Every structure is written in structure tokens, then in C-alpha cells.
Amino acid sequence: xxxxxxxxxxxxxxxxxxxxxxxxxxxxxxxxxxxxxxxxxxxxxxxxxxxxxxxxxxxxxxxxxxxxxxxxxxxxxxxxxxxxxxxxxxxxxxxxxxxxxxxxxxxxxxxxxxxxxxxxxxxxxxxxxxxxxxxxxxxxxxxxxxxxxxxxxxxxxxxxxxxxxxxxxxxxxxxxxxxxxxxxxxxxxxxxxxxxxxxxxxxxxxxxxxxxxxxxxxxxxxxxxxxxxxxxxxxxxxxxxxxxxxxxxxxxxxxxxxxxxxxxxxxxxxxxxxxxxx
Ligand code: GLU
Numbered sequence: 532x533x534x535x536x537x538x539x540x541x542x543x544x545x546x547x548x549x550x551x552x553x554x555x556x557x558x559x560x561x562x563x564x565x566x567x568x569x570x571x572x573x574x575x576x577x578x579x580x581x582x583x584x585x586x587x588x589x590x591x592x593x594x595x596x597x598x599x600x601x602x603x604x605x606x607x608x609x610x611x612x613x614x615x616x617x618x619x620x621x622x623x624x625x626x627x628x629x630x631x632x633x634x635x636x637x638x639x640x641x642x643x644x645x646x647x648x649x650x651x652x653x654x655x656x657x658x659x660x661x662x663x664x665x666x667x668x669x670x671x672x673x674x675x676x677x678x679x680x681x682x683x684x685x686x687x688x689x690x691x692x693x694x695x696x697x698x699x700x701x702x703x704x705x706x707x708x709x710x711x712x713x714x715x716x717x718x719x720x721x722x723x724x725x726x727x728x729x730x731x732x733x734x735x736x737x738x739x740x741x742x743x744x745x746x747x748x749x750x751x752x753x754x755x756x757x758x759x760x761x762x763x764x765x766x767x768x769x770x771x772x773x774x775x776x777x778x779x780x781x782x783x784x785x786x787x788x789x790x791x792x793x794x795x796x797x798x799x800x801x802x803x804x805x806x807x808x809x
Pocket of ligand 1: 635683687724
């Protein structure tokens with residue numbers, strides 16, 4: 532075939548692709564396979580080992596899982612736009628189409644399932660406590676009576692800790708990094724959230740030697756991929772990608788290279804079995 536004809540055909544094909552993309556995405560949602568469009572993905576920006584933003588660089592286990600899944604769905608890395616998804620805002624961000632997927636230490640719960648759907652789970656953590664190294668008075672939820680305990684509004688640990696110990700003074704911020712600063716300065720006595728998150732903060736260079744994780748997790752937090760309620764097609768694609776990530780060894784490698792660096796050892800329920808999409 533003459534070169535000019537090939538180019539003409541290629542041109543026609545890409546024009547057709549553009550038309551198809553435009554037709555299939557009236558609301559700006561990427562066409563299946565990604566097309567040339569971006570995918571917006573919600574992550575945490577301030578959780579070491581899980582989701583961290585430094586300039587234009589994003590790192591952490593949630594970020595690695597997000598990149599792997601996006602790639603399997605047809606999106607190149609430069610087509611991903613990472614958006615901060617703070618704990619209290621996650622359901623709303625999905626409902627308002629501000630993001631297509633959320634990978635943000637996002638526990639699957641029945642209450643959240645009334646507003647969004649979840650693929651996964653892709654990780655299991657458990658709620659624990661972070662205290663100052665020299666504090667021997669806090670050994671678990673039972674010893675929190677009268678103590679100032681910090682967590683994040685809208686998170687499962689903030690809700691759960693009040694049930695575990697009604698006589699504590701709960702301080703709620705919108706990000707765990709603020710709780711950890713308050714723990715350092717003596718403003719609070721403990722921070723509570725998932726063990727893997729606490730281990731990440733404890734291992735940050737600026738906090739070396741200052742904090743310890745109590746190490747007796749008292750809940751089961753199953754991290755899911757948040758998506759639009761009832762979007763079974765997307766959920767199925769995400770679950771296929773997660774299955775491949777685990778079977779190929781990429782999941783274990785990603786964990787070692789990120790959250791594992793803090794010395795955190797995931798418990799043996801990992802990697803978890805996936806839930807059916809509904
Ligand atoms: N996994 C818990 C949750 O989804 C705590 C961590 C977080 O707030 O992201 O609420």
C-alpha cells in the first residue's frame with residue numbers, strides 16, 4: 532500500500548476514534564479502554580507508605596494499586612489525575628463524579644455501601660493506637676478512659692473508638708497527619724486509625740523514636756476501591772485487575788516497596804479474597 536494511502540487511512544481511523552470517544556462520553560467519562568482521556572482517582576495525600584503527594588509525585592501502596600488497575604483498564608500513567616480524597620469526603624466525591632475510583636485506605640462498610648459501591652478488598656488492616664514512646668499507661672482501648680484521643684471525622688476508627696471506650700475525649704481532624712502533630716506536641720494522648728497507617732507515621736524520619744504502635748488491632752478494616760453505586764461493569768474490571776495484580780506477584784512487590792518499608796507486617800488474611808460485585 533502506498534505510504535500516503537496508509538497515512539490517509541490512519542488519519543481516518545483516528546478521526547473515527549475521536550468521534551467514537553466523543554459519542555461514548557457525553558459527560559466526560561472516559562470511554563472503555565481509556566481513549567485519550569484522563570481518569571480521576573482519589574487517594575490520600577498525607578499517609579506515608581499508602582498515599583503521599585510530593586509535588587507531582589505520588590507514592591504509596593494505594594497509589595501502586597491504583598496505577599496497576601488503571602493500566603489494566605487502558606489508562607497510561609500520564610492519563611491518571613490523582614485527586615486528594617480526605618476521609619469525610621469520599622462518598623460525596625464519588626456521588627458527584629469528582630473521581631471515578633478511590634484508593635484511599637477506604638474500608639468497605641454497609642453504611643458506605645448505601646452511597647457507593649466497592650471493588651476489592653485488596654488489603655486487610657485493623658484499628659490500633661499510636662502513643663508516645665514513653666507512655667506506658669495506654670495498652671488498648673480499655674486504658675483510654677479520660678484520655679484525649681485523635682482520629683479523623685468520617686472515618687470508621689472515629690466511630691468505633693467511642694463504642695470501645697465511651698469515656699474518652701475524642702478530638703477529630705480531617706487528616707491523620709494533624710493528629711500525629713498533636714500527639715507529638717502533647718495536645719492529645721493517642722491517635723487511633725488502622726495499624727498500617729499508624730506504622731507509616733511512626734517510621735517517618737522526623738518522628739524516629741518518638742512514637743510506638745500499641746500493636747493489638749481490634750477491628751477488621753477491609754480496603755475497597757470506591758466507585759459509583761451500582762457500576763458493576765467498572766467493579767468487575769477493577770476486580771479482574773486486582774486478581775492479576777496478586778497472581779503476578781505485583782501486589783506483594785508493591786506492598787514491600789511501600790507500606791512494608793515501615794517494618795509493618797500485614798497479617799495473614801492478606802491478600803484477601805475479593806467480594807462479588809453488586
Ligand atoms: N480505613 C478507615 C476508613 O476507611 C480509616 C482510614 C481512613 O480514614 O482512611 O475510615
